[in-house]
Amino acid sequence: MSGIATAGAADVARPGIVGARVQRREDPRLLTGRGTYVDDRKVDGAVHIAFCRSDRAHARIGRIDAAGARQAPGVLGVFTAGDIDAVARPIRATSNMPDYRATELEPLARGKVRYVGEPVVAVVAENRYLAEDAAGLVSVDYDPLPEVTDPEAALEDRALLHESAGTNVIAAREFARGDVDGAMAGAAIVVEDRFRIRRKTPSAIENRSCLAEFEAGRQALTLHASTQVPGLLRDALAEIFDLPGRRLRVVAPDVGGGFGAKASLYPEEVVVCALAMRLGRPVKWTSDRMEDLTATSQAFDEIVRARLALEPDGRFVALDADVIGDVGAYSIYPWTASLEPVQVVSFLPGPYRLQNYRGRVRAVATSKAPMGPYRGVGRPISTFVMERLVDMAAKKLAMDPAELRARNLVRDDEFPYKSGSGIVWDRSGFQDCLRSALDRFGYAQRRTEQAAARNEGRLVGIGIASYAELTGIGSRISAAPGMPINTGTERATIEIDSTGGVTAAFGIASHGQGLETTLAQIVAEELGVRVEDVEIIHGDSAAVAHSTGTYASRSTVLAGGAATLSARALRKQAIEAASYLLEAAEADIEMRGGVISVAGTDSSITLRELARAFYTEMRRIPKEARESLELSASATYDPFFGTTTGATHVAEVEVDPQTFGVTVRNYVVAEDCGRIVNPMIVDGQVHGGVAQGIGAALYEEVVHDESGQILTGSFVDYVVPSAAEIPDMAVIHLETESPSTLGGYRGMGEGGTIGAPAAIANAVADALSGLDARVNELPITPDRLFRLIRDAEQRKGESRYEA
Amino acid sequence: MERIDISLSVNGTTYERSVEPRRLLSDFLRDDLRLTGTHVGCEHGVCGACTVLLDGDSVRSCLTFAVQCDGASIRTVEGLGEIGALDPLQESFRKHHALQCGFCTPGMLMTAVDLLAKYPLSTDDEIREGLSGNLCRCTGYVNIVSAVREAAAARGNDKA
Ligand code: FES
Numbered sequence: 001m002s003g004i005a006t007a008g009a010a011d012v013a014r015p016g017i018v019g020a021r022v023q024r025r026e027d028p029r030l031l032t033g034r035g036t037y038v039d040d041r042k043v044d045g046a047v048h049i050a051f052c053r054s055d056r057a058h059a060r061i062g063r064i065d066a067a068g069a070r071q072a073p074g075v076l077g078v079f080t081a082g083d084i085d086a087v088a089r090p091i092r093a094t095s096n097m098p099d100y101r102a103t104e105l106e107p108l109a110r111g112k113v114r115y116v117g118e119p120v121v122a123v124v125a126e127n128r129y130l131a132e133d134a135a136g137l138v139s140v141d142y143d144p145l146p147e148v149t150d151p152e153a154a155l156e157d158r159a160l161l162h163e164s165a166g167t168n169v170i171a172a173r174e175f176a177r178g179d180v181d182g183a184m185a186g187a188a189i190v191v192e193d194r195f196r197i198r199r200k201t202p203s204a205i206e207n208r209s210c211l212a213e214f215e216a217g218r219q220a221l222t223l224h225a226s227t228q229v230p231g232l233l234r235d236a237l238a239e240i241f242d243l244p245g246r247r248l249r250v251v252a253p254d255v256g257g258g259f260g261a262k263a264s265l266y267p268e269e270v271v272v273c274a275l276a277m278r279l280g281r282p283v284k285w286t287s288d289r290m291e292d293l294t295a296t297s298q299a300f301d302e303i304v305r306a307r308l309a310l311e312p313d314g315r316f317v318a319l320d321a322d323v324i325g326d327v328g329a330y331s332i333y334p335w336t337a338s339l340e341p342v343q344v345v346s347f348l349p350g351p352y353r354l355q356n357y358r359g360r361v362r363a364v365a366t367s368k369a370p371m372g373p374y375r376g377v378g379r380p381i382s383t384f385v386m387e388r389l390v391d392m393a394a395k396k397l398a399m400d401p402a403e404l405r406a407r408n409l410v411r412d413d414e415f416p417y418k419s420g421s422g423i424v425w426d427r428s429g430f431q432d433c434l435r436s437a438l439d440r441f442g443y444a445q446r447r448t449e450q451a452a453a454r455n456e457g458r459l460v461g462i463g464i465a466s467y468a469e470l471t472g473i474g475s476r477i478s479a480a481p482g483m484p485i486n487t488g489t490e491r492a493t494i495e496i497d498s499t500g501g502v503t504a505a506f507g508i509a510s511h512g513q514g515l516e517t518t519l520a521q522i523v524a525e526e527l528g529v530r531v532e533d534v535e536i537i538h539g540d541s542a543a544v545a546h547s548t549g550t551y552a553s554r555s556t557v558l559a560g561g562a563a564t565l566s567a568r569a570l571r572k573q574a575i576e577a578a579s580y581l582l583e584a585a586e587a588d589i590e591m592r593g594g595v596i597s598v599a600g601t602d603s604s605i606t607l608r609e610l611a612r613a614f615y616t617e618m619r620r621i622p623k624e625a626r627e628s629l630e631l632s633a634s635a636t637y638d639p640f641f642g643t644t645t646g647a648t649h650v651a652e653v654e655v656d657p658q659t660f661g662v663t664v665r666n667y668v669v670a671e672d673c674g675r676i677v678n679p680m681i682v683d684g685q686v687h688g689g690v691a692q693g694i695g696a697a698l699y700e701e702v703v704h705d706e707s708g709q710i711l712t713g714s715f716v717d718y719v720v721p722s723a724a725e726i727p728d729m730a731v732i733h734l735e736t737e738s739p740s741t742l743g744g745y746r747g748m749g750e751g752g753t754i755g756a757p758a759a760i761a762n763a764v765a766d767a768l769s770g771l772d773a774r775v776n777e778l779p780i781t782p783d784r785l786f787r788l789i790r791d792a793e794q795r796k797g798e799s800r801y802e803a
Numbered sequence: 804m805e806r807i808d809i810s811l812s813v814n815g816t817t818y819e820r821s822v823e824p825r826r827l828l829s830d831f832l833r834d835d836l837r838l839t840g841t842h843v844g845c846e847h848g849v850c851g852a853c854t855v856l857l858d859g860d861s862v863r864s865c866l867t868f869a870v871q872c873d874g875a876s877i878r879t880v881e882g883l884g885e886i887g888a889l890d891p892l893q894e895s896f897r898k899h900h901a902l903q904c905g906f907c908t909p910g911m912l913m914t915a916v917d918l919l920a921k922y923p924l925s926t927d928d929e930i931r932e933g934l935s936g937n938l939c940r941c942t943g944y945v946n947i948v949s950a951v952r953e954a955a956a957a958r959g960n961d962k963a
């Protein structure tokens with residue numbers, strides 16, 4: 001365990017609760033089927049929406065015939081763009097980034113449709129069966145418009161998706177540092193390729209769902225939504241409907257996974273709210289899987305041309321990249337279409353020493369579902385590209401790929417290190433991660449075994465990927481470029497009630513991460529109570545004055561920081577109040593396990609007794625003290641810049657030359673997530689992240705045909721890996737406490753997905769190294785692998801296959 | 804639409820209801836009986852979130868009509884342990900952190916109940932194969948496999 005904390009001794013909480021494998025308090029309700037996800041909420045009088053969605057990629061909307069639907073049993077109404085526009089402003093994701101063009105998103109399409117799956121008509125009926133029956137009776141005429149589906153063709157602007165933007169390139173940016181052209185020209189070795197990662201969709205197992213209830217008496221609207229960002233939705237909807245925030249509440253109850261898919265505002269959420277107000281009935285919409293696979297935000301769709309130049313000794317000297325991001329039909333709120341592709345160029349230089357860098361990015365609108373955040377955002381792609389280049393260079397230099405990384409990773413004495421794109425890495429264990437991962441993997445031994453397997457003709461490969469990311473980002477850096485929303489602070493309010501119960505309210509929204517448990521651990525430790533005494537409120541816009549939610553690996557760092565600050569403030573006040581009861585000086589009083597005692601004596605009171613004295617037994621604490629003290633405290637934490645999280649993944653795969661399937665045999669992750677709150681939960685986050693990364697590497701792909709029709713509308717066609725495809729894995733934690741965050745925490749929820757695609761791609765390339773196969777496109781499906789091998793064999797003139 | 808009278812037992816309680824022939828068992832359980840522990844993730848038979856036991860065999864309640872269950876005995880996640888009194892499989896899931904968002908969990912549990920009743924589950928490969936009809940997007944399966952492995956071993960001890 002390395003680790004320096006710039007925080008003083010007093011900032012480092014007493015060991016015990018933080019760092020322990022505390023069992024999750026979420027589990028009993030979720031294991032017994034007593035959780036409450038949005039669709040589990042059954043309210044009297046609720047009606048259901050079925051959407052008629054566009055079956056054209058790009059077309060002008062003609063006549064809409066809804067006469068039959070209006071007459072169908074149980075139907076309350078059929079609604080189109082005009083009905084919603086009348087009460088709601090369109091959704092507009094703005095940014096002050098130069099070369100960004102905002103696109104307007106109408107909750108129901110008006111004038112034209114821009115992707116297959118775009119909602120056009122909303123049919124409301126007494127239940128979901130009847131709503132879907134009636135939706136089937138609606139007919140919409142479309143006049144086809146020219147296709148805008150291929151991102152490279154769309155760059156030429158021959159047909160425009162958004163006429164008002166004047167171009168399909170809705171965001172562009174360039175990073176440049178040093179003299180790339182000079183360094184490239186003088187370099188001993190240059191490796192380059194055109195890389196592509198195909199479109200993914202986050203596929204949380206719970207589909208999106210929302211339920212709007214309007215209380216006519218209070219003129220107040222409550223939206224229950226399967227979302228990661230209730231606070232962000234509350235603020236956006238307040239503006240869209242011009243309602244004061246105090247009469248608009250957004251609640252995310254139990255949420256069945258998000259991974260970024262539930263971190264944006266969706267048209268359906270606006271429509272349920274508009275129609276609940278109009279109809280005076282609770283209005284629900286629960287997505288089916290086909291809607292989810294077509295109309296939930298998608299991700300990771302980029303083409304990257306990149307070259308890396310090296311000295312003969314392996315030192316990296318220059319990196320040059322051009323990125324085209326296929327961002328789909330609209331700029332998603334609030335992140336904008338620039339989020340994903342700009343991150344690719346921001347993070348491309350990786351955790352390496354590299355001073356000459358140029359990264360250019362264009363975000364191109366096409367007729368596909370909007371691109372949004374998905375676990376890793378941009379970094380799975382940047383890591384795939386950079387790590388492939390590193391392995392290609394190692395091969396060219398005839399150097400071990402582990403050695404080439406060791407020579408270039410930023411060393412411990414070089415932090416803080418400003419990367420080629422301007423990101424500053426704070427002190428973290430880049431080299432340690434590489435070493436630990438290789439050790440645990442048994443690298444040298446496995447290379448020997450690999451050689452033996454190869455001699456038997458088996459295609460076994462080993463792949464390494466190292467990366468770094470920014471997590472726990474504070475107010476100084478926008479979570480998305482130029483976005484006018486504060487995602488950099490978190491506030492916590494902790495209260496001791498009149499029974500001695502402790503309630504801590506946060507703006508984050510846990511949806512699988514176990515934050516009810518980890519935040520309770522932090523509060524309990526800092527306050528001096530038992531974990532089970534602390535109730536955590538989250539996922540409710542009414543619980544806090546301002547909030548956004550949980551995304552961008554921020555919640556442990558930001559909410560943990562706010563929990564620490566407010567718990568300390570509350571502890572101080574509780575001890576002061578107790579000093580009157582214990583008749584002792586505050587400095588002599590300690591609070592532990594919910595008991596407040598005078599050090600070195602047996603004089604003590606429980607939190608419950610303190611609360612009773614403070615709130616009801618009015619003679620025990622002087623009036624002045626009761627008025628100046630509060631048994632509650634609020635605090636806001638802003639990490640300002642945020643911190644660094646780094647890791648190395650090592651994978652071993654075997655390629656089956658008959659089926660062209662890839663089996664992942666061994667997987668090791670060494671990651672530095674700073675101080676750990678709960679190791680069990682950290683392991684779980686890494687496992688889940690890696691599984692999604694393996695999906696991105698080998699299985700998952702949203703496929704459109706040339707006309708923009710989606711071919712992967714079910715879980716039969718969009719392949720999410722099962723237990724049979726995901727291997728056991730070893731996870732090593734380095735715990736270099738972050739020097740930049742309160743408590744030394746680093747964010748780690750996304751990392752698994754960042755490293756895995758690159759590690760798997762390198763392992764497959766290594767398995768095929770005898771063939772010089774160009775592994776430059778993900779996912780490596782059996783079909784792609786077959787072509788890759790056939791093409792490589794044909795180049796070598798030894799093909800087993802017909803040309 | 805015409806309705807058909809059915810009578811079935813769910814977790815030991817007998818219910819008599821009149822349902823449309825097209826009503827899915829998943830909707831019947833969730834909406835008519837308000838047993839919302841059974842989840843739906845795809846409604847086309849792939850994700851396994853909706854798995855329940857029908858006369859002792861695991862089935863996808865999204866691919867089963869309620870009318871097909873006339874006279875049958877159904878077991879759902881609500882029929883396992885309770886808060887404060889989890890059953891050993893649920894305890895094992897908790898101990899091994901085999902759930903995160905919990906949405907796949909009822910289906911995983913019911914599938915595991917079926918596997919534990921019928922198969923030796925003596926290797927991880929066998930456990931993984933058995934669970935391969937249930938998708939989990941959160942856990943990467945590692946801890947689910949551990950939880951089922953431990954439950955399988957404990958089952959052996961009980962028998963011995
Ligand atoms: S909901 Fe039944 S298998 Fe997915």
Ligand code: FES
Nearest residue numbers: 903907939940941
């Ligand atoms: S725990 Fe979330 S899908 Fe399995």
